[in-house]
Amino acid sequence: MENKITQIFKIKYPIIQAGMVWCSGWKLAAAVSNHGGLGLIGAGSMYPEVLKEHINKIKKATDKPWGVNIPLLYPEVDKLIDLVIEEGVKIVFTSAGSPAKFTAKLKAHGITVAHVIANSRFAKKCEDSGVDVLVAEGFEAGGHNSREETTTMVLIPQIHRSSNLPLIAAGGIGTGSAMAAAMALGADGVQIGSRFAASEESSAHPAFLRKVVDATEGGTILTLKKLAPVRLIHNKFSDTVEELQSKGASVEELRELLGKGRAKKGMFLGDIDEGELEIGQVSALIDKVQPASQIMNDILTEYRHTINNFSGQAFQF
């Protein structure tokens, strides 16, 4: 299954495991890379010395390609950028910021750069900045998201139409049939977060994972839109936010309510009432915690099944 994405990253299948705060350390990333996908260490929740430790561990755990996701809103982002360069990381996904900031520097050190976007204006910015691969993320995705609320179904064709860069679809994708749907829309690969967050190799707290597995339709909400929109599981904290918002709360009031370390509290320490529980809408379709290898197998089997069904239809038509 060769295409633009497998070729540029030198991987077997065009499946990227999303870099996720508090979920994707070296263990998950190595497991995905060892099974033919591209594993990403999520640096957003790591101090530079912690990231360094994860990089050292993944180097021992796999000889396959892997990468690091760096959210550009990270307070000391320069330190992370310098670190991945020093450590000889070959693939970096940047997100939550401008691709103009660090792409040239990373590329100058031979690093392949992917950048996460939510509209085609940013696709253009990525091209101008020398980004190698686009990740287009829809409204249904977990964690930080765009104010424009464009869903994967509409966003992928839009980006496909406006840019020739290799395109990875993200948001709402946790199965092989959704992978086939994304490819039909024009993607060359998929980035899967929530399903891998609920893996045995995930570093998230078991209480958070139980909430993910139990989540049903309408179980997540995109909230804090005035501040920085984030999709999370409905809980006591999100109810408090929604109530405050419906009374017309200011950005300052929301920032004060949010405080610091809410995601760590919920996802890493397991405070399911007061923490931020970041996950995508596709959590409604996830009903167990599995090994990453089994998740890869399931997705590939279902993808194969879906496209074989299509090929049966092709000539009846």
Added chain:
Amino acid sequence: MENKITQIFKIKYPIIQAGMVWCSGWKLAAAVSNHGGLGLIGAGSMYPEVLKEHINKIKKATDKPWGVNIPLLYPEVDKLIDLVIEEGVKIVFTSAGSPAKFTAKLKAHGITVAHVIANSRFAKKCEDSGVDVLVAEGFEAGGHNSREETTTMVLIPQIHRSSNLPLIAAGGIGTGSAMAAAMALGADGVQIGSRFAASEESSAHPAFLRKVVDATEGGTILTLKKLAPVRLIHNKFSDTVEELQSKGASVEELRELLGKGRAKKGMFLGDIDEGELEIGQVSALIDKVQPASQIMNDILTEYRHTINNFSGQAFQF
């Protein structure tokens, strides 16, 4: 291209033209039915005597199957139900209400009933009520929508998993590649609104259609969530709503602001500042007004192209 949807409606292609207020009268519905899809008269914006006139006209304009969409929040909905029965209408799509209300009555008169839902709890209600076909509509769809905000990418697999009824996907679908994506997700057919709203046979005002064609990503918004969520194009009216909401407006204040006849004002009379301009996110991908026949041809050609591409992949994998 035979499947559950083509068989139950006796149509050539599993493409349904959504019943839309102020857009889909007999002219558009007949054009779609004459080209192998299923055209629907949108009764939501019609007085009973107007609907009767449209039914009489479509009977003369096509000998192919067609139907009527009845939103159950319509003030005198009983009159519309009695009318479609008297007029011998064979296919009715109901929406915006409980399927338990009229399904048995319609079925007793030999009418095939489809019902529009946005979650699997309603899929179960539809089964219990004897509904024949489900239409699952995602967050990206235009007009009235669900508070749960589940997108088409996540909703379709969820409904497919929870019900065996024939399933039509709606929301974000305006092209053949999106049709293929919906089928990959488990749908048996697609309902297309926005693209047909922007057809030459649409009864909407040309000023509204210009706004649809000009709409770009992020050009629509799901608003009035406290009252009855509706997706429309950003304009002066939606800005006023958003401003009032961000100050913590009550349901009563929003109802007063909305008033009566906003959709007619915008979509039929062409007041693009003060009217409600209901359309889906997929308007970003629509860049011209075309004849319905051309829209059908384009969608089918692209669908065929997409699944043929897939069948080329099936054995490399």
